[in-house]
Amino acid sequence: MCVLLFPILISSIGSAAPLQPRDLNTDRDAFTPSVFTIxxxxxxxxxxxxxxxxxxxxxxxxxxxxxxxxxxxxxxxWRLGVNYSVGSQGNVVTSVEAGELPVGGGALYESNFLYGFKLAITDQNGLIPQSCFIMEATTPMYGEEFGTEPVATIVCGWEFPEKWRIDTAMRYAYAEGEENWFSRWGPSVVARIPITNSWEVHAEYFGTFTQGLMEDVSRPFFSPGTHFVIAENVEIGLRVGWGLTEEAANFFSDAGLAIQY
Incomplete structure (x- = not known):
């Protein structure tokens, strides 16, 4: 019976309608932002x-x-945002920048206001990727650091058969440390795989690497994640990650919600 059913199963899979994923193209879904604009x-x-x-x-x-x-x-x-952080030690695992204190130092309380824009640059054409540029600044509203930090990000991505995507990004932030200003680079690459029209999984490598501190730090992470479009304009997501060096945080989790109108 199983032998007879196997060709039927293969035939039904081959004739299934191609995936048409519903995606809000959120930027919080991974460390690597979406390459699409709203x-x-x-x-x-x-x-x-x-x-x-x-x-x-x-x-x-x-x-x-x-x-x-x-x-x-x-x-x-256009982009506007706000965030409150308790206990920051410089681990940046989302698009939110964080102050850099010595590891094991006292808790850092930060509240920041974000503003900026996102500009589409190219459409995918063969090996030429879809790309965009994000320019933002974060201004502290409360905390031990008071300087406005500029953050620039370039994102490139390719769509493959079955709607798989590979997206890459490079982020640069001119950040404020305990004693001086420094550069923080954030390269990343993510593979996004739709399972159904409403469910996607991804696997990502990203890291932040400082330049200009008395002792520069490297914080790479491996991070799997998923998101579900639970209604036409509502998406929920979850990602986790593990640090790959002693300077990186041991673990993080990120649970998010997106609502479009």
């Missing part, structure tokens, strides 16, 4: 709670990691 007149609200288990000292909690994205044209969107 459609004109559409607003996307993204928020999440991030827990970071630092190797020394207290854990870090970030919330609401809120970002409001408003489509201004086919290639341009």
């Amino acid at each position: 459609r004109p007149g559409v607003a996307l609200n993204e928020m999440s709670h991030v827990y970071i288990q630092n190797r020394d000292g207290n854990p870090t909690n970030n919330y609401p990691e809120y970002i409001f994205r408003l489509g201004a044209s086919e290639i341009f969107e």
Whole structure:
């Protein structure tokens, strides 16, 4: 019986309708932002709670990691956001920047206001990737650091058969440390695989690497994740990650929600 059913099963899989994933193209879904901008007149609200288990000292909690994205044209969107961080030790695992304190130092309380834009640059054409540029700044509203930090990100991505995607990004932040300003580089690459029209999984490598501190630090992570589109304009997501060096946090989790209107 099984032998007779096997060809029928293979035939049904081969004739199944191709995936047409529903995706809100959120930027909080992974460390690597989406390469797509929001459609004109559409607003996307993204928020999440991030827990970071630092190797020394207290854990870090970030919330609401809120970002409001408003489509201004086919290639341009405005971005506003806010976040509150408790116990930061410099581990950056989302698009939210963090102050750099000595590992094991006292808890750092930060509240930041984010503003900026996202600009689509190219469409995919053969080996030429889809790409975009994000320019943001974060201004502290409360905490031990008071300088506005500029953050620039370039994102490139390719779509493959079956709607698989490979996206890469490079982020640069000019950040404020305990004693001086320094550069923080954030390369990343993510493979995004749709399982159904509403469910996607991904696997990602990313890291942050400082330049200009008395003792520079390297914090690479491996991070799997998933998201579900539970309604036409509502998406929930979860990602976790593990640090790959002694300077990186041991573990983090990031649970998020996106609502579009």
